[in-house]
Amino acid sequence: MLIGISASDNRGLDAKMDSRFGRANFFAIVDTENMEARFIENSAASADSGAGVGAAQLFADQNVAAVISGDFGPKAFIALKTAGIELYSYRGSTIREAVEAYKNGELRELGVSSNNGHAGFRQV
Amino acid sequence: MIITVLSGKGGTGKTTVATNLALSLENVQLLDADVEEPDACIFIKPDFADEYEIVYRLIPVVDEAKCTACRKCVDFCEYNALALMLDSILVFPEICHSCGGCARICPVGAISEKEREIGKIKWDHSKRPLEFWQGELNIGEESPVPVIEKLKEHIDPEKTVIIDAQPGTTCPAIEAAIDSDYCILVTEPTPFGLNDLRMAVEVMRETGKNFGVIINRSEDEYDGIIEEYCAREGIDILLKIPFAKEIARLYSKGISFVEELPEWKPRFQELFKKIEGLVR
Numbered sequence: 506m507l508i509g510i511s512a513s514d515n516r517g518l519d520a521k522m523d524s525r526f527g528r529a530n531f532f533a534i535v536d537t538e539n540m541e542a543r544f545i546e547n548s549a550a551s552a553d554s555g556a557g558v559g560a561a562q563l564f565a566d567q568n569v570a571a572v573i574s575g576d577f578g579p580k581a582f583i584a585l586k587t588a589g590i591e592l593y594s595y596r597g598s599t600i601r602e603a604v605e606a607y608k609n610g611e612l613r614e615l616g617v618s619s620n621n622g623h624a625g626f627r628q629v
Numbered sequence: 630m631i632i633t634v635l636s637g638k639g640g641t642g643k644t645t646v647a648t649n650l651a652l653s654l655e656n657v658q659l660l661d662a663d664v665e666e667p668d669a670c671i672f673i674k675p676d677f678a679d680e681y682e683i684v685y686r687l688i689p690v691v692d693e694a695k696c697t698a699c700r701k702c703v704d705f706c707e708y709n710a711l712a713l714m715l716d717s718i719l720v721f722p723e724i725c726h727s728c729g730g731c732a733r734i735c736p737v738g739a740i741s742e743k744e745r746e747i748g749k750i751k752w753d754h755s756k757r758p759l760e761f762w763q764g765e766l767n768i769g770e771e772s773p774v775p776v777i778e779k780l781k782e783h784i785d786p787e788k789t790v791i792i793d794a795q796p797g798t799t800c801p802a803i804e805a806a807i808d809s810d811y812c813i814l815v816t817e818p819t820p821f822g823l824n825d826l827r828m829a830v831e832v833m834r835e836t837g838k839n840f841g842v843i844i845n846r847s848e849d850e851y852d853g854i855i856e857e858y859c860a861r862e863g864i865d866i867l868l869k870i871p872f873a874k875e876i877a878r879l880y881s882k883g884i885s886f887v888e889e890l891p892e893w894k895p896r897f898q899e900l901f902k903k904i905e906g907l908v909r
């Protein structure tokens with residue numbers, strides 16, 4: 506499966522994670538089967554607003570099943586949830602670490618609450 | 630005559646200048662166009678008497694039955710206010726700029742527009758000779774410009790108009806300043822103040838506005854940093870407001886210092902005459 510991660514550079518699996526979802530310099534797409542990473546430059550990194558929605562659209566277009574980043578804004582959150590993409594918050598140093606943590610089940614999914622409190626969001 | 634008061638960043642004394650100037654003049658309108666954080670009211674203490682005008686703007690609504698998920702609207706919207714997720718279009722009204730473009734380009738006519746409340750205009754005409762107007766952007770909204778446009782519709786050409794603009798050098802500040810005859814840039818004698826002033830000056834020059842500088846929290850030993858810059862750039866320094874205990878004390882109590890310190894009204898009146906001379 507494919508996982509999207511916000512990254513501050515594009516040096517393969519050792520690229521640094523960027524905790525800002527919409528304003529990261531690069532978006533990494535990692536295939537968990539073979540651990541191959543692709544990078545897409547974020548042209549909207551300095552956009553006034555809408556960077557988070559733009560990033561969500563980009564990941565949805567890449568058919569990722571999950572996205573890992575530090576902080577998601579409310580609009581990006583809704584967009585990704587609507588697309589049925591899982592969201593994980595993680596502050597690691599490299600994208601390799603992030604994917605490993607995901608694979609080992611160490612990350613907790615955002616927006617999935619035990620009390621079903623997110624009215625309006627599709628449960629995934 | 631319309632004068633807009635601006636500053637490169639918040640907290641430099643922009644509102645102090647706007648309110649004290651307005652309170653020193655006759656037949657004057659004060660417009661608080663810092664619609665995200667209107668604070669001239671702290672000094673003017675208006676009575677809005679439950680009256681207000683709602684500011685609307687148009688945002689797109691997608692008819693899911695007609696939408697073919699062709700994505701043209703998403704690609705068109707340069708503000709990322711639309712997203713295509715699992716064959717349905719999501720609209721993010723807070724970041725939509727109401728350009729109407731998506732509705733026009735949708736090939737199947739699936740997009741219509743509906744009004745959305747984004748802010749309010751309030752006023753108090755009871756404080757003669759001052760007429761006070763305030764724009765407010767609702768919390769969570771990200772585009773202040775339509776509220777500022779609406780506020781400016783209330784400009785009375787028979788009056789002297791003072792506009793308190795949003796700090797910074799982005800669209801909302803420019804929108805407030807664009808129709809004015811003269812702009813006052815308020816700054817402080819610090820390296821940060823100079824840096825923000827530089828950016829504000831750049832915008833003034835790009836928009837071709839007449840402008841001058843007021844130094845707030847002025848102190849002889851520090852003013853040089855602004856004075857040297859202005860001399861080099863050929864910019865007028867209109868006034869200095871000293872870093873004085875009494876002024877700070879009145880400010881903290883929400884009192885405009887022209888109301889308590891009698892020597893200041895004539896200074897602001899003189900400033901206004903000077904500006905009239907510069908504009909003519």
Ligand code: SF4
Nearest residue numbers: 696697699700702735
């Ligand atoms: S342009 Fe019209 S038809 Fe195409 S995705 Fe947008 S709303 Fe749907």
Ligand code: SF4
Nearest residue numbers: 706725726728729731
């Ligand atoms: S009206 Fe303009 S800004 Fe708003 S969603 Fe449509 S294209 Fe984007």
